[in-house]
Amino acid sequence: CAEPTPLPLAECLHPRDSSRFFNGQQPRCCAIIMAMKNNCVFCAIAEGEIPSFKVYEDDLVLAYLDINPFTKGHALVIPKAHTSGLLDTSDETLASIISRVKKVASHLKASLPCDGFNILQNNGESAGQTVMHLHFHIVPRYGKSAEISFANHKADMEELKALAARLRMP
Ligand code: AMP
Numbered sequence: 001c002a003e004p005t006p007l008p009l010a011e012c013l014h015p016r017d018s019s020r021f022f023n024g025q026q027p028r029c030c031a032i033i034m035a036m037k038n039n040c041v042f043c044a045i046a047e048g049e050i051p052s053f054k055v056y057e058d059d060l061v062l063a064y065l066d067i068n069p070f071t072k073g074h075a076l077v078i079p080k081a082h083t084s085g086l087l088d089t090s091d092e093t094l095a096s097i098i099s100r101v102k103k104v105a106s107h108l109k110a111s112l113p114c115d116g117f118n119i120l121q122n123n124g125e126s127a128g129q130t131v132m133h134l135h136f137h138i139v140p141r142y143g144k145s146a147e148i149s150f151a152n153h154k155a156d157m158e159e160l161k162a163l164a165a166r167l168r169m170p
């Protein structure tokens with residue numbers, strides 16, 4: 001924050017998109033947002049600066065529930081190290097990440113349970129990427145469900161919390 005004493009979020013006029021932050025637990029002041037590594041919300045989640053509904057973590061990746069789920073159990077798998085998308089991530093890293101995506105998807109399929117799932121990975125604004133940190137969506141599917149869209153699926157935070165606790169992997 002440019003202020004000598006960082007201002008509370010409500011008083012801070014620094015540009016930010018507070019909708020990206022976890023409901024009810026926004027960082028205490030704009031300084032935290034400004035200090036976010038790479039100015040990236042997923043880096044902040046990986047660093048533990050912003051809470052998430054974690055379901056899996058290891059040395060390479062973190063997986064947590066999407067706060068605007070398309071379906072119940074919609075999860076994201078991110079590498080802890082920042083890259084913006086597929087093209088600036090090494091083949092070796094991608095290969096390791098996709099094996100984690102498989103591991104988490106397999107766990108979700110068995111534990112939710114769901115009938116199937118979509119893996120989605122958006123690259124660039126025009127492709128609908130809103131967070132410029134590589135991430136794979138795992139979207140559980142139940143029966144024959146609706147067309148994929150990421151708008152207007154507001155979650156109940158208590159439900160998400162309970163679901164993340166239930167799905168948390170060792
Ligand atoms: P994309 O459109 O592929 O960039 O997807 C970004 C996804 O991140 C969206 O589905 C958002 O709902 C989700 N998202 C954004 N901020 C958070 C957050 N703090 N915790 C969990 N999911 C988030």
Ligand code: ZN
Nearest residue numbers: 040043082133
């Ligand atoms: Zn990042």
